[in-house]
Amino acid sequence: MENPKIAIVLGATCAGCDYSLLDLPPEVLLDVLGKVEIVYWPTATDFKLEDLKAVPDGEIALTLYEGAVNNEENEELARISRQKSQNLLAFGACSCFGGLPGLANVTTREGLFRQAYLDAPSNESNGVTPLRVSTVDGHELTIPDTFDTVRALHQVVPVDYYLPGCPPPLDLIGEALTALVTGDLPPKGHVFGSSKSLCDECDRRKESKSIHELHGIHELIPDEEKCLLEQGILCLGPATRGGCGYPCVKMNLRCWGCMGPTPESIDQGANMLSALASVLGLDRETDLTDEAIEVLMKQVKDPLGFFYRFTMPTSLLKRAVRRNQ
């Protein structure tokens, strides 16, 4: 019997997900590599799009699509991946929820270009923003058009499995690849990860969530034994799917939510917002004036950036209003 074919396709990604694949323990990686046939993985070797297009439809057992869908090329790759694959897995936070690139949904393509190519202080800009068509030495060159709105993979094509994380946790990658090579894939729609939030696995001491002051991680060295949120540190763990082994929290850093919402959640950001606002100022809630509440809530400097760091394109509102730029 032939080894199952796999493809690893890159959308709007930093390629960090690729590095996770290479970080797999050698025994797992080599075992898997020996049992599959890689038909497309441009990060690893010199595959061309034509190679992918040449595979007959439905021939690929599993395609890992990493990154969000942010331009025409991403979308084309997503469609081809779907067409060629029996199973399509959204690989990493960007692919699952839009991820960090998804935060571009606070603005439009024009706004994005202006910030990236003109306004950013680190730019040595010559005042040029990307043009879809340009002429160089008499040759017409085209680059894929960037979209106004960043989307997650499932907002473009149907997706069979999700493996969130930024980057995706090694254990979960191992679990997914092992499932493939053993022919024991879970039911469609499965999300690799825990069915509970991060707090379930986090072994920090938890007492009372009633808090009134929030701190940035640069403002104090947190007690390593105690729940970060209870110390006033905005940890997104309570609203984030577990299964990652909480490496950030172990390093005394807060959870940023890259594993996305828990199974029953409708909107990760709204969930965390509601939880936080419920406990913030709780112990003296009946004494707070409207102004005091404002002050309390303004401690969350950037609600959208905090609550939806990885999930803005799949949030209920998906993107910000297009203003006249």
Added chain:
Amino acid sequence: MEATQVAMKEFEPKIVGFFCKWCAYQGADLAGTSRMKYPLNVLPIRVMCTGRIDPTYVLTAFAEGADGVLIAGCHLGDCHYETGNYKALRRFALVRRLLEQYGIEPERIRLEWISSSEGSKFAKVVTEMTEEIKKLGPSPLKEVA
């Protein structure tokens, strides 16, 4: 021709109202029982307490095309569940800031305390809010594809 007529017709905002069953919903009932006339733009949904109102509901309302959201419950100190409305107060202070970042005017979400005996206040709030949203125009999210 028909399209122009539609466009000419005054904008009738859709406002989703979340009312606690102990105070605001009863206040709304009283406005009706007292035959007070007010604009029909607020679409009432009964909940146990303003503290039950998940920010998710407000976001869903806007995502589904609401032009405004009215949340009304018992006066502070009068909550049937003691302090549910204090939770609502804090949550929606933060929700408003979030909505602003999404580009939705904070005036589109309004929190009011209306007791079961304040039918006239209910009618007044609904009338005011409808006027205010008419001035603001349709939800800017509707322009988002």
Added chain:
Amino acid sequence: MRIGFYICHCGINIANTVDIEEVMKFASQLDGVVVAKDYRYMCSDPGQDLIEEDIKSLNLTRVVVAACSPRMHESTFRAACEEAGLNPYLFQMANIREMVSWTTDDKEAGTEKAKRLVAAAIRRVVLHEPLEARRESVAQAVLVVGGGIAGIEASLRLADSGKKVYLVEREPSIGGHMAQLDKTFPTLDCSACILTPKMVEVGSHENIELLAYSEVKDVSGHVGDFRIKITKKPGYVNASKCVGCGVCTEKCPVKVPSEFDMGLGVRKAIYVPFPQAVPLLYTIDRDSCWYFQKGTCRICERFCDVGAVDFDQKEEIIEIQVGAIIVATGYDVFDASKITPLGYGHLDNVITSLEFERIINSSGPSGGEISLKDGTAPTSVAILHCVGSRDENWNRYCSRVCCMYSMKFAHLVRERIPEAKIYELYIDIRAAGKGYEEFYNRVLDEDVTFIRGRGAQVTRLATNSEEEGKLVVVCEDTLLGIPRRIPVDMVILSVGLEPQKDAAGVARMFKLSCSDEGFFLEKHPKLAPVATATPGLYLAGACQGPKDIPDVVAHASAAAAEAMAMLDRGYVVLEPEKAVISEETCSGCRICLDLCPFDAINFDEEQNIAVVEEVGCDGCGVCVSACPSSAIVLRGYTDEEILAEVEGVLA
């Protein structure tokens, strides 16, 4: 999914501004709807039969009724569903009367809004799950708060039926305002004569535990099982030893104004408020007692033969469990000094009605003698109605009792001082009650001058010799259309009834709502005048609104009957709308623990999850909307159900 949709005309109440046909047509096209029908009155027996027959013959699995507010008939239609074998919670109501038809004259817009509410109800009902209401037993005791005539009446009715009653009164004696009154209109019975036998009965009833000089401090629990904490204030006299001889009071050197006599008489620091007090137990008022204030005296202790005085007595906390509560905290009177032009507080011989009740009472401070400050009898008296009532500046409502007691005063003055000039200044005479109009006519025949006009000012500034040395009442005679100045010796201000000063705090503790005026709100102004929005909590007497004595007694008896019926049934049905935490998704983050207002969430350390204690949960849903991992569900109000409504109204 087989949904039956029913729409009510409510006569013309709905049909006038909602196009019934069109809403029905609209509903019949929605997913899952297999039958759509209308009826003139859905809540009537034939209307309910229509639903019940359809459930059986069409195998309906869900029912939606578009009619009035669910507060009116949700229970009616749920019962109809249950009758036909459908779980009552597989039902949803769309409120198209209070929320739609009654609020508009625009039929097109009304129809449109009705459709939206119908669409929401139909989308919601699809997601309903069958629920079971729980039955809990009812504690066979009732707490009555307030020992005025309302509390006394309610306690006696309950106790006579064999129910255990805890009657809490914050003053040292029960009796309330009625004990201060002289005669009662229109029959002129002596107030004390009809009240004291009832007070004595309360004091000696085997089923009544009277907790005087006590206050309710905390209320928790729910209908059938309320847990109450009561503080019994120290009176520094041992109840089991005191024989009520009164020697202590006689010997006590401290004199302070008597509250019972409206400050017109004096009492001692150790006292009973009035001779007929129940319990007849002497109380030391700490604030005026020399021993407590200055450290020496203890004369009372020395003279007490039985050794009942106990300066070391401490506040006591009593915890009780009751199935029902009757709040009978009564009223306060309007503070006449707020209306400066009427002179109360700075002009002699301007008094309030309650002060006059004490003055005219034969056991009052003046022995029933009507006299002016200088000791002489007045030759003319003006009685000003509506002081603080029916007045945009103060209370807009009518206090209901002032017309009648004002005319009672006229009668009593005439009785004591036959030659006196008596004026009644009124806006309207309200004499609606059994024998009241007759009493009005009787007083009219007693040479009393009725002037239709509100007393605007009381002044000592004389403009002619006739007014010299008199109180001049200035008013507009609205029948003659002229301003008048009436010189008199005494002015009685008929002050209106107001909520008790601390009514808002009491409301908070018992979770009562207040009306605009601050009186406690009944469940329904006509059909449930003693019940409240909180099951098991009833109102009796003037705390719900101004009432005269016969109405208070009737109201209190009704409250007792409601409590009795509930206790006799023996069980209460607890609504199934409770929060439930999913073991599969709860991660033990503990956000919900501090949020529950009823401390009904416990933490299971072993499983590392939070658990809702079902009996304690009141279904508010605060924990549900705070749960960051959406692990808590509120049965009957799930996220999915509410969001289905959101989508429905916007569809």
